[in-house]
Amino acid sequence: MRVLVKLGGTLLDVPESRDRLAAEIAREQARGAEMVVVHGGGKQMTRYLAERGIESRFVNGLRVTTPETVDAVLKVFAGSVNHELVVSLNRAGAQAVGLTGIDSFLVEAEQMDPALGAVGRVTKSNPALLELLTANRFLPVVACVAGDRRGQIFNVNADQMAVACAAAYAAERLVFLTDVDGVWDANKKVRPVLTAAECEELISTGVAKGGMEAKLRAALAALEGGVQQVRIVPGAAENALVRALSGDGIGTRIVQEEAG
Numbered sequence: 001m002r003v004l005v006k007l008g009g010t011l012l013d014v015p016e017s018r019d020r021l022a023a024e025i026a027r028e029q030a031r032g033a034e035m036v037v038v039h040g041g042g043k044q045m046t047r048y049l050a051e052r053g054i055e056s057r058f059v060n061g062l063r064v065t066t067p068e069t070v071d072a073v074l075k076v077f078a079g080s081v082n083h084e085l086v087v088s089l090n091r092a093g094a095q096a097v098g099l100t101g102i103d104s105f106l107v108e109a110e111q112m113d114p115a116l117g118a119v120g121r122v123t124k125s126n127p128a129l130l131e132l133l134t135a136n137r138f139l140p141v142v143a144c145v146a147g148d149r150r151g152q153i154f155n156v157n158a159d160q161m162a163v164a165c166a167a168a169y170a171a172e173r174l175v176f177l178t179d180v181d182g183v184w185d186a187n188k189k190v191r192p193v194l195t196a197a198e199c200e201e202l203i204s205t206g207v208a209k210g211g212m213e214a215k216l217r218a219a220l221a222a223l224e225g226g227v228q229q230v231r232i233v234p235g236a237a238e239n240a241l242v243r244a245l246s247g248d249g250i251g252t253r254i255v256q257e258e259a260g
Contacts, residue, residue, distance in 0.1 A: 002034045002134075003245065004171040004227075006162035009041035010179045011235040012085055021177060022088035024241040025139070029094055033245070034134045037089075037096075037141045038165055040158030041081035048076050061214060065118040065155040073118075073155045077143040086141050096139040101146035101156065104129040107164050109146035109154040120146050120154025122161065125168035159218040167225025174227045175244050176215060177235035182252035183212060194254045196223055219254045230254040 005025060012018045029035045042063070046056045049072055057064040065073065082098045089096035101107025106129050109120030133140045142165060144158040159176070166174040182190035183199075186207050194202075199216045202208040208216050219230040231244045233251035243250045 001032075001173065001245075002036075002169060002171045003028070003173045003175065004036045004038065004162060004166040004169065005241065006158060006174070006176045007037060007039040007085070008158070008176075008178050008235065009039065009043045009045075009081065011177060012039060012041065012081060013043050015088075017236070018085060019088050019091070021235060021241070022085065022094075023092040024239065026089055026092035026094040028241060028245060029137075029139055035139055036130055036134065036165060036169060036171070037085070037139065038144065038158060038162040039077075039081060039085060039141065040144055041077045042158075044081050045072060045076045048072055059113075059116060061210065062112070062116055062119050062157065063155060064116055067118070070118050070153055070155070073145055074153070077155075078145050082141060082143040089139060089141065094139045095137060096141050097133055098141050098143070099129070100143045101125075101161060102153065105147070105149075106130070106142065107146040107156065107161060108148055109156055110148060111152075111154070118152070118154050120156045122146065122156060122164040123148075125164040127165070127168040127170070130165065130169045157214075159214060160221075163218050163222045163225065163227075166222055166227050170226060172228045173231065173245065174219075174222045174229075175231045175233060175241060176218075177233055177240060178215070179235065180212070180232070181234045182232055182250075183208065183216065183254075191252050192249050194252055195257050196220055196254070197257070199254060216254075223254070223256050228255070 112121040144161040
């Protein structure tokens with residue numbers, strides 16, 4: 001089974017949490033799953049900039065990425081966050097390889113909006129490098145940085161990066177390990193299963209908004225891209241990944257439509 005796991009930066013900010021999740025990922029790969037990991041690092045980025053007296057500005061949830069912020073994107077996302085995770089995965093027994101979308105044109109992007117600076121919209125993903133690595137039992141770990149054919153560097157939303165990689169790699173499962181329990185309905189109850197149509201309804205009625213709306217839109221894009229199932233799972237739960245892949249009811253499972 002091909003699985004893409006997206007890890008939020010909050011879960012990676014504490015060494016104990018990072019090591020626990022790395023051990024779960026390494027264990028699932030050892031059991032035979034072909035794994036790819038995509039990660040964010042927004043919390044770490046905000047802290048890095050604040051320590052240097054640079055204010056973080058957001059528009060519609062996207063970080064305005066100035067030339068000085070691009071340098072921080074490389075240092076934080078592709079540097080410290082990526083390699084700390086690689087170290088944790090290798091310590092857990094994997095053969096992890098740190099990457100960005102820039103490597104071998106894994107993920108190409110274009111400028112989303114001049115007002116956002118170097119924030120990228122994914123235009124293309126080439127899975128050849130992921131195929132090569134996973135076929136030889138390496139574990140690709142992709143930071144949310146992309147480029148274009150002219151050498152420009154873009155900060156890409158990590159959920160969008162995960163969807164692009166999952167669709168191109170033909171992953172059967174996309175698992176978002178997050179800091180929420182799952183997707184809430186109007187009664188603030190976690191929905192164990194959602195169809196694409198139900199996701200659209202939660203968005204259109206305003207029940208899902210902000211970060212959850214973005215997650216659901218990413219899930220819908222993944223389903224459209226051929227991913228069979230998306231899980232939004234609380235990464236803080238013990239054995240969260242194992243439970244998500246084994247069919248446990250943890251979090252929310254999102255599918256195109258319910259099986260008859």
